Amino acid sequence: MFQTLPHFHCYDMWIKNKLDEFLHYNPFVFLLGPPVVEIIPPVLSTLRDVTANFTCNAYGFPLPNIVWMKQTSSGESEISASSVNVQINSHNGSSQLIVQNTSTVDSGYYICKASNYVSGTARAFLGVVYPASHEDPDLCPTSFDATIGESVQLCSPFQEFPPPQVSWELPNGTLIETGSTILHVTIKTENDFGRYRCIARSLEKNVLTTNITIRKRISKPYINDTKIVLTDGVKFVWEEVQGASDYLLRLPETNFLKENSLLGAGTNTSVEIPYSSLLFKRDTKKRPLKVVIEVWAYGNSSVVVKGTRYTNVEIRSGAANSTVSLMSLLKSTSNEKYLTKTTRYTDEK
Numbered sequence: 001m002f003q004t005l006p007h008f009h010c011y012d013m014w015i016k017n018k019l020d021e022f023l024h025y026n027p028f029v030f031l032l033g034p035p036v037v038e039i040i041p042p043v044l045s046t047l048r049d050v051t052a053n054f055t056c057n058a059y060g061f062p063l064p065n066i067v068w069m070k071q072t073s074s075g076e077s078e079i080s081a082s083s084v085n086v087q088i089n090s091h092n093g094s095s096q097l098i099v100q101n102t103s104t105v106d107s108g109y110y111i112c113k114a115s116n117y118v119s120g121t122a123r124a125f126l127g128v129v130y131p132a133s134h135e136d137p138d139l140c141p142t143s144f145d146a147t148i149g150e151s152v153q154l155c156s157p158f159q160e161f162p163p164p165q166v167s168w169e170l171p172n173g174t175l176i177e178t179g180s181t182i183l184h185v186t187i188k189t190e191n192d193f194g195r196y197r198c199i200a201r202s203l204e205k206n207v208l209t210t211n212i213t214i215r216k217r218i219s220k221p222y223i224n225d226t227k228i229v230l231t232d233g234v235k236f237v238w239e240e241v242q243g244a245s246d247y248l249l250r251l252p253e254t255n256f257l258k259e260n261s262l263l264g265a266g267t268n269t270s271v272e273i274p275y276s277s278l279l280f281k282r283d284t285k286k287r288p289l290k291v292v293i294e295v296w297a298y299g300n301s302s303v304v305v306k307g308t309r310y311t312n313v314e315i316r317s318g319a320a321n322s323t324v325s326l327m328s329l330l331k332s333t334s335n336e337k338y339l340t341k342t343t344r345y346t347d348e349k
Helices: 326-333
Strands: 008-010 013-016 022-025 028-030 033-040 043-047 052-061 065-072 075-078 086-091 094-099 108-115 119-129 143-146 151-155 165-169 182-186 194-201 207-216 222-224 228-231 235-237 246-251 261-266 270-272 289-298 304-316
Touching: 033 108, 043 052, 052 065, 052 108, 052 119, 065 094, 094 108, 143 151, 151 207, 182 194, 207 304, 228 235
Parallel strands: 033 119, 043 119, 143 207, 222 304, 228 304
Antiparallel strands: 008 028, 013 022, 033 052, 052 094, 065 075, 065 108, 086 094, 108 119, 151 182, 165 194, 194 207, 235 270, 246 261, 246 289, 289 304
């Protein structure tokens, strides 16, 4: 503890009155002193449901007035002695802040502000110790959309104090032992898209994990309006996309399709779409059907690499009279992972 007393000086003063008499004075001159502030202790860690104490000592002349404040996301908020779990005792340049029944919301920085003709402040930190027991869905996003060249900040959704020890698994399986709850990712190549796994080790030695996905942002598929004519036995062929490991075809809803239809092509770059698979009602005239076909190319971890929309495709009936349902076609050209694949693009028209 330290103390700064106000500076003062004693002067000899002689004053001559009207009778030519000299009068002697010894006045004291006090110099104003700005506040000097300290908080004890400057850092305090405590458990939940206990009492935490801070003492603020302020010295200066005139004697400073003391108020307590708490750091918030929007700035500093004054603490009232009438708060539910707070008690403030102040006397002659000293003030005690008592936080009762501590909880996680009490963690943070506390400020002691002392004022006379100027102001002085001191800060102290209160950390309420608690273990991470579950994932907090409101703490961090679990998915991001980005493009190459952008930076993304991932964070651990497991909140505890002190912060948990965190490691990160990259989409390629590499494990990074950063220890930090924050991971900064700069998207440099297609390989940076995909699933990132956050692995947190809590105070109670529990291992908690969650997945965070960075998807490639594609606002619209590329448009290809080249006319393509298909007949039975002729496959629909598209250009191979670099970095793609899977392809998914989508036929948007039309007057001869009851709903959007998906066809999984695997690693192939072609698929047959029989005329008979498109009609739900028998059409004896066998008129050509104009359809729109979207081809979505997927890379690692089901990340969309590219989408192309073929807007001028005509499918004509061949000599075959057999009828093939679209669902049987889907099953014959797909496997389970395509039937269950979901994408945010399937609702676009």
